[in-house]
Amino acid sequence: MALLISLSGGFGLLGGCATQTPIMHSGTSASQPVEDELFQALGGLEGIENIADQFLYRLADNDKVVHFWRNSNIERFRTQFVSHLCDLSGGPCVYEGDTMEAVHRGMDIRQSHFNSVAETLVLAMEDLHVPTAAINGLIARLAPLHDAVRSQLEN
Numbered sequence: 638m639a640l641l642i643s644l645s646g647g648f649g650l651l652g653g654c655a656t657q658t659p660i661m662h663s664g665t666s667a668s669q670p671v672e673d674e675l676f677q678a679l680g681g682l683e684g685i686e687n688i689a690d691q692f693l694y695r696l697a698d699n700d701k702v703v704h705f706w707r708n709s710n711i712e713r714f715r716t717q718f719v720s721h722l723c724d725l726s727g728g729p730c731v732y733e734g735d736t737m738e739a740v741h742r743g744m745d746i747r748q749s750h751f752n753s754v755a756e757t758l759v760l761a762m763e764d765l766h767v768p769t770a771a772i773n774g775l776i777a778r779l780a781p782l783h784d785a786v787r788s789q790l791e792n
């Protein structure tokens with residue numbers, strides 16, 4: 638239940654992108670922000686951090702998939718996840734972690750696992766009253782990553 642929280646020592650202590658200066662996309666200037674509507678609709682960086690935290694709280698209660706994070710550094714995951722969602726939604730972050738394929742290789746993620754993680758993310762956003770259009774917008778940007786995340790096994 639409180640597995641993830643105990644691993645991380647409490648979310649209140651977690652660091653995140655907000656405390657750092659976001660890395661701007663190359664080719665941009667202060668007068669030409671790359672932030673798009675989806676990033677704004679998600680509540681900006683603070684909103685995305687809240688989404689990541691709520692996602693982790695819900696994940697801790699999700700017996701179908703929580704074991705995948707058993708050996709993970711949750712604070713690191715949280716930082717990278719925020720950066721990835723910020724980048725993906727058009728915010729001023731540059732995700733510099735490994736590719737989705739490399740990160741998830743060998744985890745044997747099945748379709749049911751993928752669906753459960755996606756559902757957990759949607760429920761987390763609903764908890765926070767993120768507008769439905771923004772939820773759908775983020776899911777639409779995550780969907781193309783499906784094949785990179787999922788194992789090749791058909792199951």
Ligand code: HEM
Nearest residue numbers: 702705706709710717718721734735740750751754779782
């Ligand atoms: C579109 C869907 C997904 C996206 C965009 C995504 C994104 C990410 C990101 C950005 C990270 C952090 C990478 C890093 O540490 O550098 C990560 C790590 C991780 N993801 Fe996913 N993920 C997705 C689906 C899933 C699913 C379905 C599972 C399992 C059922 C999963 C399990 C994990 C685990 C366990 C880690 C931590 C790996 C570690 O500790 O090194 N992910 N994911």
